[in-house]
């Protein structure tokens with residue numbers, strides 16, 4: 001009997017989710033670039049002083065006026081609909097915050113502030129269902145980190161030595177714990193200084209609205225170098241306090257990926273593509289998996305799919321289309 005007869009096939013569209021994810025990352029990043037321009041334009045319109053603007057400022061005003069004219073007659077008021085960044089902001093009246101921002105603020109203030117706590121409710125609920133999805137689908141730093149991985153891959157092909165060291169994944173939980181303790185001790189949310197998405201949002205604003213970079217830009221470049229020279233996607237895997245918090249919240253996420261062992265040929269492409277260094281080839285996704293779907297997209301035999309269950313599928317051994325399994329089960333025949 002053919003090994004593939006009667007084996008499940010995943011929903012065909014799952015393969016295309018990785019493209020949708022890139023669209024999502026691009027939109028978030030584009031919004032973080034657009035918002036400082038909008039803010040500057042709002043300032044100009046509120047001042048009613050077009051004639052006093054410098055030529056470059058007038059140019060910006062004119063471009064922004066052209067771009068936004070179709071959407072608003074009152075830019076100073078209407079363009080306030082989206083404010084802030086992924087650390088904390090407002091989206092058409094809905095206040096949203098990164099759970100790390102709320103946890104850090106509570107630690108720094110040593111008390112619960114319910115209105116701010118509630119701003120993390122929607123991200124937390126999404127994380128309970130989708131796991132560390134923020135890291136794969138929203139984080140503006142991921143947009144840059146994944147491009148950086150592509151650059152590192154090119155460098156490796158050209159013969160440059162790129163880092164691929166592995167450390168203990170639990171390091172980031174220590175960073176989170178120490179960060180919260182230090183926030184409590186100092187009364188300030190120190191983790192915002194080393195949290196890549198907060199840095200990217202802040203530094204884009206500084207660069208566009210204020211014409212310069214802060215110290216965070218240097219730190220972020222350091223994380224890119226760390227990823228290239230020491231450990232692929234190293235900061236997110238081993239050091240990011242937000243990644244740690246999302247992983248903890250997403251430990252028992254309801255939507256997770258499962259390998260269909262009957263379809264798997266053990267090619268290991270899923271492991272190779274996994275930015276977080278997980279082992280989907282042997283059914284280990286764990287709390288670190290961000291449901292990015294890169295492993296689904298790359299799998300040549302449609303052996304990856306989504307399931308609704310709060311824990312990983314138990315280890316299933318070699319793929320049934322792989323050499324190892326077929327040698328051990330010659331009676332089952334090849335398809």
Ligand code: SF4
Nearest residue numbers: 274289290292293295
């Ligand atoms: S196991 Fe798959 S979905 Fe999870 S992080 Fe790795 S590539 Fe992404």
Ligand code: SF4
Nearest residue numbers: 264265267268270299
């Ligand atoms: S067939 Fe798919 S699930 Fe199996 S090792 Fe290859 S990429 Fe991974």
